[in-house]
Amino acid sequence: MSTTEPTDAATPDGMTPERLTLGVAARLSRYLQVLTQAKKMGKETISSQELSDYTHVNSTQIRRDLSGFGKFGKRGVGYNVESLVSQIRGILRTAGQHNIALFGAGHLGRAIASSDIFADHGFRVVAIFDADPSKVGMEVGPQRVRHVDELRAVVEDEDVVVGVLAVPPAAAQALADDLVEAGVKIIFNYSETLLQVPPEVTVHTSSPAVDLLYALYFYLT
Amino acid sequence: MSTTEPTDAATPDGMTPERLTLGVAARLSRYLQVLTQAKKMGKETISSQELSDYTHVNSTQIRRDLSGFGKFGKRGVGYNVESLVSQIRGILRTAGQHNIALFGAGHLGRAIASSDIFADHGFRVVAIFDADPSKVGMEVGPQRVRHVDELRAVVEDEDVVVGVLAVPPAAAQALADDLVEAGVKIIFNYSETLLQVPPEVTVHTSSPAVDLLYALYFYLT
DNA sequence: TAGATTGTTAATCGATTAACAATC
DNA sequence: TAGATTGTTAATCGATTAACAATC
Numbered sequence: 431m432s433t434t435e436p437t438d439a440a441t442p443d444g445m446t447p448e449r450l451t452l453g454v455a456a457r458l459s460r461y462l463q464v465l466t467q468a469k470k471m472g473k474e475t476i477s478s479q480e481l482s483d484y485t486h487v488n489s490t491q492i493r494r495d496l497s498g499f500g501k502f503g504k505r506g507v508g509y510n511v512e513s514l515v516s517q518i519r520g521i522l523r524t525a526g527q528h529n530i531a532l533f534g535a536g537h538l539g540r541a542i543a544s545s546d547i548f549a550d551h552g553f554r555v556v557a558i559f560d561a562d563p564s565k566v567g568m569e570v571g572p573q574r575v576r577h578v579d580e581l582r583a584v585v586e587d588e589d590v591v592v593g594v595l596a597v598p599p600a601a602a603q604a605l606a607d608d609l610v611e612a613g614v615k616i617i618f619n620y621s622e623t624l625l626q627v628p629p630e631v632t633v634h635t636s637s638p639a640v641d642l643l644y645a646l647y648f649y650l651t
Numbered sequence: 652m653s654t655t656e657p658t659d660a661a662t663p664d665g666m667t668p669e670r671l672t673l674g675v676a677a678r679l680s681r682y683l684q685v686l687t688q689a690k691k692m693g694k695e696t697i698s699s700q701e702l703s704d705y706t707h708v709n710s711t712q713i714r715r716d717l718s719g720f721g722k723f724g725k726r727g728v729g730y731n732v733e734s735l736v737s738q739i740r741g742i743l744r745t746a747g748q749h750n751i752a753l754f755g756a757g758h759l760g761r762a763i764a765s766s767d768i769f770a771d772h773g774f775r776v777v778a779i780f781d782a783d784p785s786k787v788g789m790e791v792g793p794q795r796v797r798h799v800d801e802l803r804a805v806v807e808d809e810d811v812v813v814g815v816l817a818v819p820p821a822a823a824q825a826l827a828d829d830l831v832e833a834g835v836k837i838i839f840n841y842s843e844t845l846l847q848v849p850p851e852v853t854v855h856t857s858s859p860a861v862d863l864l865y866a867l868y869f870y871l872t
Numbered sequence: 873t874a875g876a877t878t879g880t881t882a883a884t885c886g887a888t889t890a891a892c893a894a895t896c
Numbered sequence: 897t898a899g900a901t902t903g904t905t906a907a908t909c910g911a912t913t914a915a916c917a918a919t920c
Contacts, residue, residue, distance in 0.1 A: 459861040505902040506896040538762035551860040639772040726878040727920040
């Protein structure tokens with residue numbers, strides 16, 4: 431060590447760092463998405479500029495975000511895709527498996543169940559529910575469709591942390607209530623309904639149209 | 652006028668305001684989503700606090716965002732839902748109809764086609780395409796599934812401004828290329844692929860898993 | 873009037889960016 | 897070595913928030 435730096439300010443393993451700010455956590459998640467896909471495509475290294483092209487986050491911002499946790503890159507080369515994936519997963523504490531319960535065995539539910547989009551990030555659909563008796567028992571991928579009555583038992587037995595609602599608007603609130611009662615703290619809402627939940631529960635409502643409106647504004651102006 | 656204010660700094664109709672910042676445009680779009688839904692539910696007025704509960708944006712921030720464009724609220728009462736919808740649509744210049752071409756007549760494509768999620772915001776699916784000859788000609792909602800060969804003609808005839816990709820990863824890039832060549836400037840990508848497009852084209856990749864990772868972080872910490 | 877909620881200010885904090893030395 | 901790209905600084909800009917007067 432030729433310089434007089436103070437002891438490394440980056441977080442050493444095992445020590446609890448400060449909680450990430452909302453912005454940093456959101457950006458890291460997006461980097462992870464791109465990196466996961468890049469890995470699938472066989473890419474071994476990626477530069478902050480390439481990450482910037484895909485995420486629309488400024489490349490300096492990306493280097494800054496990452497360097498806050500360690501020196502993950504190689505000057506002149508870029509970042510190793512695979513190792514950066516593990517690093518970010520570690521920072522976000524999402525390296526493990528997390529179980530999802532999916533509601534609705536219609537077109538959307540089946541599309542979600544058969545997609546890699548959750549699986550790629552360690553989310554596993556452990557149960558699919560539908561209120562329609564004619565759908566109960568049907569096979570969807572590796573799952574058999576269950577009746578909503580089984581919700582409580584499944585949440586406990588399978589350690590479900592996320593409920594995904596792919597149901598008609600009229601059914602969404604009742605299911606949200608059931609999920610809350612069963613102790614699920616994260617609800618991903620694909621219906622258009624505004625859900626009422628207690629403050630400790632997080633609802634994320636999918637809103638592709640909102641993203642389009644936003645893109646359109648910058649296209650029109 | 653008893654005070655000596657300078658001429659109103661808010662934008663009078665017809666005058667081109669400055670371009671919104673990314674943040675403001677994003678937040679206004681989210682308010683619009685909630686307001687649209689609140690209107691559906693028959694709500695007549697809404698307070699900045701209620702909007703805050705649904706959007707997770709601080710209520711002061713909401714009042715601040717809105718007051719930059721005019722005095723839309725009524726003290727002690729809140730905002731009129733219907734009028735606020737029109738005001739925001741005006742600000743975002745998305746009051747009109749915009750046409751979408753949808754690719755993929757599988758589960759996801761059919762779910763999108765039959766949902767109100769785009770229709771509620773003035774987006775109309777004017778064509779559905781699929782590469783599979785056995786699906787061409789099939790009826791999906793009011794549309795007949797077309798072969799991708801017709802893409803160019805449809806984009807021109809129907810004034811398509813957005814292409815939505817609900818296709819397998821392997822097919823996404825080729826379709827993106829076709830859309831770019833046909834002059835479409837906004838692509839909404841539901842496949843997991845990283846798409847290569849010229850800089851003037853905007854790609855928005857849907858990433859429910861990213862949103863979940865993000866929610867999970869704050870749940871786990 | 874009393875209660876509620878907006879519109880707005882002022883102060884703070886975090887995000888963003890350009891620039892560039894370090895170094896692979 | 898020459899070229900590329902990271903890691904980091906310093907300066908700026910926008911977002912956020914608490915507080916409160918205005919007013920419905």
